[in-house]
Amino acid sequence: MATEDARYRQSSQYQLWSFSPTRLAAMRDKTNAAARARIAERLSSLPALSNNTSAPTSSANTPNADGSSTPALPEFLTPPEEAQLVTFFTSELLRAGDHAEMSDDIKATAAAFFRRFYVTNSIMTYPPQEMLFVALFFGCKAEGTFVSIAEFGKTFDREHPEDILAGEFLLCQGLRFAIDVKHPFRALRGATMELATLPDIDRNRLAAAEHRAREVLRFSPLITDAYFHYTPSQIMLAALSLADRGLTERLMTQTFHHVAPPPDNSGADTPASSGPDGPAPATKRGPPRGSEDKAQIIGPHIRDQVLGTIEACRNLLARELPERREHWSDRAVLKAQVTPLRKKLSKCRDPDRWNLVELQRVRREQAAKRADSEEADPAPPGAAAANNTAAGDGTVFGDALAPREVKRRRVLDDPFGGPL
Amino acid sequence: MAVSPLVAPATSSPFKRQPSAVPSSNGNGTPRLLQNSNNNNSNNNNRPAPNSNNTLPMTLDPIEQLNEDEKRKYVKGKKLGEGTYANVYLGHARHDPSVLVAIKKIKVQQQYQDGMAPDAVRELKYLRELHHPNIISLVSVFSSKDQNLNLVLEYLPLGDLEMLIRDVDRVRYGAGDIKAWMGMLARAVWFCHDNFVLHRDIKPNNLLIAADGEVKLADFGLARAFADPGRRMTANVITRWYRPPELLFGARHYSGAVDVWSVGMVFAELIIRAPFLAGNTEVEQIALICKQIGTPTEDNWPGVTQLREYTVPTDVVAVWGKEAYMGRFGAVGADGVDLLVKTVALDPKKRITAREMLEHRWWRTDPKPTRKEDLPRKSSGGEEKMAADLKRRPGIVEEEARGAKVARKLDFGQSK
Numbered sequence: 145m146a147t148e149d150a151r152y153r154q155s156s157q158y159q160l161w162s163f164s165p166t167r168l169a170a171m172r173d174k175t176n177a178a179a180r181a182r183i184a185e186r187l188s189s190l191p192a193l194s195n196n197t198s199a200p201t202s203s204a205n206t207p208n209a210d211g212s213s214t215p216a217l218p219e220f221l222t223p224p225e226e227a228q229l230v231t232f233f234t235s236e237l238l239r240a241g242d243h244a245e246m247s248d249d250i251k252a253t254a255a256a257f258f259r260r261f262y263v264t265n266s267i268m269t270y271p272p273q274e275m276l277f278v279a280l281f282f283g284c285k286a287e288g289t290f291v292s293i294a295e296f297g298k299t300f301d302r303e304h305p306e307d308i309l310a311g312e313f314l315l316c317q318g319l320r321f322a323i324d325v326k327h328p329f330r331a332l333r334g335a336t337m338e339l340a341t342l343p344d345i346d347r348n349r350l351a352a353a354e355h356r357a358r359e360v361l362r363f364s365p366l367i368t369d370a371y372f373h374y375t376p377s378q379i380m381l382a383a384l385s386l387a388d389r390g391l392t393e394r395l396m397t398q399t400f401h402h403v404a405p406p407p408d409n410s411g412a413d414t415p416a417s418s419g420p421d422g423p424a425p426a427t428k429r430g431p432p433r434g435s436e437d438k439a440q441i442i443g444p445h446i447r448d449q450v451l452g453t454i455e456a457c458r459n460l461l462a463r464e465l466p467e468r469r470e471h472w473s474d475r476a477v478l479k480a481q482v483t484p485l486r487k488k489l490s491k492c493r494d495p496d497r498w499n500l501v502e503l504q505r506v507r508r509e510q511a512a513k514r515a516d517s518e519e520a521d522p523a524p525p526g527a528a529a530a531n532n533t534a535a536g537d538g539t540v541f542g543d544a545l546a547p548r549e550v551k552r553r554r555v556l557d558d559p560f561g562g563p564l
Numbered sequence: 565m566a567v568s569p570l571v572a573p574a575t576s577s578p579f580k581r582q583p584s585a586v587p588s589s590n591g592n593g594t595p596r597l598l599q600n601s602n603n604n605n606s607n608n609n610n611r612p613a614p615n616s617n618n619t620l621p622m623t624l625d626p627i628e629q630l631n632e633d634e635k636r637k638y639v640k641g642k643k644l645g646e647g648t649y650a651n652v653y654l655g656h657a658r659h660d661p662s663v664l665v666a667i668k669k670i671k672v673q674q675q676y677q678d679g680m681a682p683d684a685v686r687e688l689k690y691l692r693e694l695h696h697p698n699i700i701s702l703v704s705v706f707s708s709k710d711q712n713l714n715l716v717l718e719y720l721p722l723g724d725l726e727m728l729i730r731d732v733d734r735v736r737y738g739a740g741d742i743k744a745w746m747g748m749l750a751r752a753v754w755f756c757h758d759n760f761v762l763h764r765d766i767k768p769n770n771l772l773i774a775a776d777g778e779v780k781l782a783d784f785g786l787a788r789a790f791a792d793p794g795r796r797m798t799a800n801v802i803t804r805w806y807r808p809p810e811l812l813f814g815a816r817h818y819s820g821a822v823d824v825w826s827v828g829m830v831f832a833e834l835i836i837r838a839p840f841l842a843g844n845t846e847v848e849q850i851a852l853i854c855k856q857i858g859t860p861t862e863d864n865w866p867g868v869t870q871l872r873e874y875t876v877p878t879d880v881v882a883v884w885g886k887e888a889y890m891g892r893f894g895a896v897g898a899d900g901v902d903l904l905v906k907t908v909a910l911d912p913k914k915r916i917t918a919r920e921m922l923e924h925r926w927w928r929t930d931p932k933p934t935r936k937e938d939l940p941r942k943s944s945g946g947e948e949k950m951a952a953d954l955k956r957r958p959g960i961v962e963e964e965a966r967g968a969k970v971a972r973k974l975d976f977g978q979s980k
Contacts, residue, residue, distance in 0.1 A: 151759070154695050178626060265627055285685045288788050293678045312679040313711045318627050321705040321713075323685070324693045330792070497625070504711070511709030 152375060156322030161260055163372050169223075171263055176223045179266030183494045184217050190495060218492040221268055225485050229272065230262045231464075232482050234367045235472035237276040244299045246280070247287070248329055248362055254283030255366040256325045261318040263372075269494045270314065277302075278311035278500075286323045310504040325371075328361055328380035335384060339395055349388065356387035363469060364461040374457045378450075382457035386465070392454070400447030402438045635706040638716055640667055645951030649673070649683070652951040655716065664719035665703055668954050669712050683785030683957065684713055690761055690784040691715070698752035700772060700782040717954065720782075721775055723946035724953055725830070726768035729837050737940045739896050742834045743926070744933035745771075746827075748779035753827055754918035756781070757820040760790040764801040766826035768833060769953050773946070777936035782953065790819070799873075802826060804849050805839050809860055810912050812850050814873035821912035824921070828907030835893050835904075851877055857908055858883030865911035883910065899926040 152158055163171065221229070234255055241251035258279040262272070281296055297305020316323070336354045339345055360383040365371060370379050385392040440446065471477055497503055624632060639661075641654040650670045657663035670684045691702040704716040725745060728735050749771060756763050764786040772780045786801050796816040802808070808825030810818055832840035841856060843849030854860070859880040860868045868874060889901045896904070903926045906916035916924070927933070 155693055175626075182625070265625070269625065281679070285680065285682070286689060288686075290678070290682045309679040313707060314627075316680065316713075317631055317707060320630070321688060322692055323689045508710055511711070 152326075155326060156320075156324060157326050157371075158375075160320055160322050161256075161372065165369070165373060168263065168369060168372055172223050172227065175262075175264055175266050176221070176226055179268050179494070180220045183220070183268060183492060186494060186496050187217060219488060220492045221266075221485065221488060225488070226262075226267050228481070229267050229485050229489065230259060231367055232472060232485075233267075233272040233276050234258060235469065236273075237279060238363065238366060238469075239473065240276065240300065241280060244280070246284070247289075249327060250280075250283050250287045250289060251362070252327050252329070252366055253286050253325045254279040256371050257283055257286075257315060257319060257323075259369075259371070261315055265318055266494075268489065268492050269497045270311075271493070271498055271500065274307070274311055274500055275315065277308050278315050281308050282312055282315055282323075286325070304501075307501050310500040313504075314500065326376050328365070328376040328383065329358070331377050331380040332357055332361060332384065335380060335395060338398075339391060342394070342398065345391075345394075350391065353384060353388035353391050357383040359466045360386050360461060363466045364464045367464045367468075367472075368460050370457060370460055373460070374453070378453055378457050379461075381450075381454045382461050385454055385458050386461060393451075396447055396451060396454075400442045400444065400450070402442040402444070404439065404443070631706050634704055635708070635714070637704065638665060638667065644947060645955040647955035647957070649957040650955045652954045654719070654947070664721075666717045666719050666950060666954060668715040668717055669708065670715065672710070672712060680713065686787050687715070687784045688713070690787045694756065694759060694761065694784075696752060696755040698748045698779055698781060699755065700780040717782075718774070718780070720772040720780055720950050721946045722773035722777070722941050723949035724769045724773060725771040725779065725834070727942060727945065727949050728773075728940060729768055729833060731942065732837055735940050735942060738931070739900065740931040740934040741939055742831075742896060743900070743931070744936060744939055745779055745834060746831055747927060747933050748936075749781070749827060749830065750918060750921045752779070752781035753820075753823050754922055756787075757823070757918045761787055762790065762820060763787050763823050765803060765806075766823055766830065767803050767806045768830055769949075769956075771830070772950055772953060773941070777939040777941065783956070785957070791817070793817075804846065805829065805842050807849065808912065809850070809853055809868075809910055810871065812846055812853070812873070813860075813868065813871035813875075815871055819912060820918055821915045824907050824915050824918060825912075827918075827921070828904060831904050831907060832893065835895055850875070853910075854881055856884070858910060860910045865914075868911070897926070897929065899924075899929050902926065 237255055237258055238251055241254060246254075254276075258272075258276055261270075261275060261279070277300065281291075281293070284291055284296075293305045293309055296308065297303075302308070332354065336350060339350055340347070357380070361380070364383065364386075365374075365379045370382075374382070381392055381396075384395075637658055638655045639658050641656065643651060643653050644666070645652045648671070650668050653667040653669065655665045655667040657665070670681070673681045676682075688702075688705065691700070692705070695701065700720065701718045702715060703718060706714050706716070708714055728737070749766075753763065753766065761784075763781065763784065765783055766781070770781065770783045772782050774780055788797065791797050794817075797818065799811045799814045799816060799818075802811060802822060806826040806829045808822050811822060829840055841849065841852040843852050854876050858864065859876050859882075860874075861876075861880060862869055864883050886898075886901055886905050889905060890898070893901050893904055903916070903921065903924045906924075907921070909915040
């Protein structure tokens with residue numbers, strides 16, 4: 145229970161929602177492939193001329209000239225295209241949050257919800273334009289702001305705000321009921337306060353750095369995959385580094401201040417003053433001594449490792465600096481990069497899942513029908529698949545989509561978590 | 565019941581800088597017949613429904629399949645309790661019937677029209693993250709078909725502390741037992757605070773007991789994270805008898821000290837085997853605090869008179885010293901009384917913190933805390949009590965109308 149790191153490793157953010165880039169990409173590929181298969185199946189099982197309100201009426205679905213009822217399958221979005229759209233809709237979500245003057249925590253939580261949801265659900269399956277409002281609404285609740293749906297709807301000029309509720313449970317399920325998101329905002333305040341205690345820090349410079357770093361935190365980590373790959377403190381330090389690299393390095397030197405004791409022994413030890421370009425020593429240092437523990441925690445070796453992680457996170461954030469807000473609402477950009485994808489999306493979306501209100505209605509109807517039989521036997525018909533026993537017993541929150549290996553083990557011996 | 569469960573936002577934006585709202589006064593309100601499926605269907609039937617879709621079998625997406633798998637890990641058994649807020653079932657793991665769980669099925673609430681209710685959101689959020697031997701563990705979560713939330717909780721068959729306190733005839737316990745229970749409670753509260761979570765509803769019937777005697781803090785339906793400095797919170801939390809003076813005076817900025825006061829009240833109750841300060845109204849509650857502990861004044865609590873609802877009886881009682889408690893609470897010894905007095909400091913800034921509680925010397929003086937498996941227990945009724953505790957709506961026993969708070973002033977004015 146002791147360290148903050150041990151605590152963090154118990155959080156759902158770490159246990160369920162932290163992945164290496166490779167792992168995350170693999171999950172998205174899998175989600176995309178599964179969605180293609182299902183949508184293809186559903187489209188082809190649609191009655192030929194069903195005037196389905198939720199299905200797109202496009203050339204792709206019209207019967208062939210010879211009158212056969214097998215519709216041609218549409219072209220599906222690729223994983224990179226999905227990612228591009230998720231990013232675009234995240235920017236939309238943030239814009240909507242700004243419009244409603246929501247707090248930083250709410251917007252950040254909502255953005256994390258939205259991106260987490262679309263790791264295991266395809267944007268072709270559930271409508272992003274709807275889900276972003278669901279994420280915002282539920283983000284408010286998760287951050288302890290309970291606003292009525294009517295009021296929420298008014299803010300966004302929604303004619304049927306109750307529709308947003310139809311997606312709430314779905315979102316929750318997609319989040320695997322883990323609704324606590326840890327943010328870097330408070331950490332930034334803490335880092336600033338710590339820097340302020342140093343004797344020779346220029347206050348104006350510090351204030352400017354905090355301001356800029358906060359700007360970054362409000363946008364860059366939220367619209368990228370930073371929350372999946374890095375801890376809040378790493379993200380904070382990366383943002384601070386983008387704002388003022390010198391101050392960040394100062395803070396790091398201050399924190400990891402342990403210096404190896406005077407060289408009264410083993411001349412084999414090279415002092416680790418090689419700087420950031422010198423590779424971290426691979427061999428273990430001299431004989432174990434009292435300061436060994438300290439060196440492990442606040443020594444230069446760890447410092448360099450952490451600096452490396454921060455640098456990597458910094459590079460990720462730098463791809464979407466706050467100035468990119470305009471980019472994502474720029475007409476020319478939208479026309480060139482987003483509109484074509486949205487058009488494509490409108491042709492390949494899931495006919496059974498696209499209308500959330502309808503989906504909820506059908507689900508509830510099924511539930512009502514099954515209500516009696518369920519009391520007697522909780523096994524749902526058709527779900528008694530043989531592979532049920534395969535589910536790991538110890539894996540309480542389900543494991544199927546995110547096997548344990550994804551957890552970053554290297555973090556174990558590193559106070560800030562190792563690079564990925 | 566017509567009152568909105570929300571605190572109506574007054575600022576320009578409903579999302580910005582709002583204190584968290586608290587569920588309204590239905591804790592002891594009229595029971596309602598819930599007819600979920602019927603109502604839901606009729607509500608939704610006015611939407612155009614594509615007919616072709618209805619007949620198609622709905623296959624499961626991975627996300628749904630995952631939920632099904634989770635659900636199938638447990639077998640829901642007999643209903644242990646039914647409430648307006650939740651039903652509680654006994655359950656067991658499918659792979660091993662000897663692993664028992666309590667399944668709390670949170671109902672769709674008719675009076676809360678805005679989706680998942682605040683207490684459910686809070687409970688889910690915090691229980692999902694807090695893992696500690698003295699905090700009830702959330703084993704799993706799944707949704708049933710009708711979109712009700714099911715919380716799979718550890719099975720705690722020995723009831724709660726309230727049950728033991730009340731059964732004066734059959735349950736005897738001593739200082740070592742109290743020390744053991746208090747130790748487990750203090751650790752739970754420390755852990756919450758160390759994770760920046762305020763529980764805001766500590767009381768004996770939220771302290772459940774596991775088969776091995778371990779005390780488990782339950783019911784996080786009113787919990788919240790520590791607020792950022794300057795952000796307001798609601799004062800209307802914590803069941804009245806356990807509510808600290810700062811909340812009774814309407815403080816909107818507060819800390820873990822509110823929970824510590826409740827811990828002190830539970831401590832006192834364990835010793836005297838009756839609620840220490842059992843006011844029937846907020847007015848009475850304040851009067852009792854003033855009489856039994858002392859009247860909050862600018863002298864003993866700088867700034868207290870600035871609190872919005874600050875009103876005290878006119879005859880000021882000086883804060884009682886440790887000696888005054890010895891007669892009634894002496895069973896836990898001088899060190900125990902010292903701890904008790906520190907938990908009920910009027911000024912929250914001077915109140916002992918959860919961490920300091922754990923460092924108090926009382927734990928190390930004789931008698932030693934009883935080993936948990938040797939603690940007194942009741943042989944029957946535990947399961948029912950657990951069910952009653954879990955199905956209860958969190959927190960507020962009542963919510964006084966604004967009028968009542970105005971009346972408080974008149975009341976005091978007339979009595980003296």
